[in-house]
Amino acid sequence: MGMQRSVLAINGDEAVAWAARQAQVDVVSAFPITPQTIIVERLAEFIHDGELDAEMIRVESEHSALSAAWGASLAGARAFTATAANGLALMWEILYIVASTRAPVVMAVVNRALSAPINIHCDHSDSMGARDSGWIQIYGEDAQEAYDNTLQAFRIGEDERVLLPVMVTLDGFLISHTLQNVEILSDEEAYSFVGVRKIPRIKIPDIYGEKEVPLMLNPKYPISFGPLDLFDYYFEHKMQQIEAMERSFQVIEEVHREYAELSGRSYGDGFLVPYRIEDADAVVVGLGSTMGTARTVVDELREEGKRVGCVRVRVFRPFPAHRIRKTLSGFSAVGVLDRSASFGAEGGPLFHEVRSALYGLKDRPPVRGYIYGLGGRDMPPKLLKKIFLEVLETREEPERPSISYPGVRE
Amino acid sequence: MAVELRGWREIPVAGVPFKRAVEYKTGDWRVFKPVINGEKCVKCGLCWMFCPDMAISWDGEGVPEVDYDFCKGCGICANECPVHAIEMVRE
Numbered sequence: 135m136g137m138q139r140s141v142l143a144i145n146g147d148e149a150v151a152w153a154a155r156q157a158q159v160d161v162v163s164a165f166p167i168t169p170q171t172i173i174v175e176r177l178a179e180f181i182h183d184g185e186l187d188a189e190m191i192r193v194e195s196e197h198s199a200l201s202a203a204w205g206a207s208l209a210g211a212r213a214f215t216a217t218a219a220n221g222l223a224l225m226w227e228i229l230y231i232v233a234s235t236r237a238p239v240v241m242a243v244v245n246r247a248l249s250a251p252i253n254i255h256c257d258h259s260d261s262m263g264a265r266d267s268g269w270i271q272i273y274g275e276d277a278q279e280a281y282d283n284t285l286q287a288f289r290i291g292e293d294e295r296v297l298l299p300v301m302v303t304l305d306g307f308l309i310s311h312t313l314q315n316v317e318i319l320s321d322e323e324a325y326s327f328v329g330v331r332k333i334p335r336i337k338i339p340d341i342y343g344e345k346e347v348p349l350m351l352n353p354k355y356p357i358s359f360g361p362l363d364l365f366d367y368y369f370e371h372k373m374q375q376i377e378a379m380e381r382s383f384q385v386i387e388e389v390h391r392e393y394a395e396l397s398g399r400s401y402g403d404g405f406l407v408p409y410r411i412e413d414a415d416a417v418v419v420g421l422g423s424t425m426g427t428a429r430t431v432v433d434e435l436r437e438e439g440k441r442v443g444c445v446r447v448r449v450f451r452p453f454p455a456h457r458i459r460k461t462l463s464g465f466s467a468v469g470v471l472d473r474s475a476s477f478g479a480e481g482g483p484l485f486h487e488v489r490s491a492l493y494g495l496k497d498r499p500p501v502r503g504y505i506y507g508l509g510g511r512d513m514p515p516k517l518l519k520k521i522f523l524e525v526l527e528t529r530e531e532p533e534r535p536s537i538s539y540p541g542v543r544e
Numbered sequence: 545m546a547v548e549l550r551g552w553r554e555i556p557v558a559g560v561p562f563k564r565a566v567e568y569k570t571g572d573w574r575v576f577k578p579v580i581n582g583e584k585c586v587k588c589g590l591c592w593m594f595c596p597d598m599a600i601s602w603d604g605e606g607v608p609e610v611d612y613d614f615c616k617g618c619g620i621c622a623n624e625c626p627v628h629a630i631e632m633v634r635e
Contacts, residue, residue: 371559
C-alpha cells in the first residue's frame, strides 16, 4: 500500500491515520475516545503490519497521552496524538506546556460535545475551549481535507519560524465516520513533502562563553525546558509565542501553496475558503462540515436569484483577521455560524473574532450571530436557508448584537 | 540586587534557561537570614549537612559559612543547630 497515488474509500479518521503514517511519525501516544478511536486503531494496525516504524505508547489517560507525546517531541521525535471532547479537556494543563516549550506535536481533535450530559456527537466546544492555549488550529471540511491538513500540520508546526503544536480538527461522525473517496499521495511524495524533522539550534551560555546546542533533550548537550520564570521573564516568553503565531501566517500560506502544487488540491488562500461571494449581498461565515451544506444552499438560493455567498474559515488560530477584513468589507450583511457556545458572552467564538476584525472598517457590514448544532443537532439545508434569508434582509447593525439559536426547540 | 533584564528577542525560545545555574542568585528570595554565632558554634557540621540548597560551606574544622547569594532563608539550619548558635535575622 502507498507505492503510488490512490483513491481509497475511507472515513475521516482513517484519512488522518494515513497522513500520520506517511509523515512517518516516530511516536504515537493516545488514549481511546469516541469518535477519535479509529485513528489510533489504524495506526496500531500500520505498526503491527510493518507499514509504520513508530513507538505506540498506550497510556492510562489523555493527560498522560499528551505528556508522553510532549516528552517525545522534545527529545526530537515526530510525535502524534489524537483525542476528542473530554479527552482534550483532560489534556488541558499539558496543552499550554506543549505550546510554551515550543514542541511541534500534531494532534487530531475529532470535534465532539463536552459533558454533561454525556454526548458523543459533533460540536466545536472542545477545540474552541482550547483556542487560547497557543496551538495552531486548522478546521477541515471533509475526510479529504482531514488527510491534507494533517500532512501540512507537520510542516507548519516544525518550521523553525513557527515551532508550535498544531491541532487538526475534524467534525465528529460527520467527517470522522463518513466514508468518502479520499485521494492519497504516494508514500514517497507525502514523505518528501513533509520531510525529516529538523531541530533548530539555540545559543546558550557555558563556562567559556556561548555555545550553540540543538533545541532538544539530548544528554550530550543538556538543556532544560520551561523551568521557573517569575515576573522577570514570563511575559517575554509569552511574547515569543505571540510572535511565533504571527510568523505562522506566512508559513501556513507557503505550505498550503506548495501542497496545492503537489496534490492539485487547495482550500482558498489557505485561511479562508470563499464561495460565490463576488457579487453577493449577504455572506455566511462558518467552520467545518456545515460549510459543505452551505455551498449547496448558496447554489439553491442563487437559482432563485438571491445574491448570497459563504466563506469557510479554515484556520482559526492564528485568526486571519486581516483576510477577514479584506474579504468581508463591502457586503450588506454577514452571518456567522458558531457550533459552540461561549456561556455568558454575546455570541460564539467565531462571531466574536469576525465582528471584532470588522470593527475598524468604515463600511463594515452588520454581523449576526448564530449558535447551532450543539451536541450534534442537525443543520439541514432548510434551516440554513432561513439563516441566509435573514442575513440577506439585515440592513443595519443593531446596538445589541443579534444572536439566535437555530435548531433549538422552544 | 541590580540585574540587567533582557528583551524577548534576546532570550532563547521554549523557556530554555540562558544563564548558568550559579548565576541565578536565589538569595534575593530571602526574608530572614541565618547568622552563625562563632562563639557558641561547636563545629558539628549539622547545619552544613541539613542545608537543602548547599548554601553553607564547611571545611570540617572551623565555623561553617553561609553563602548569602544562594541561601533562601528557610531556617532549617537554625532549627537543627543543637546549641542555638544560629539566629534568623530579618533582612
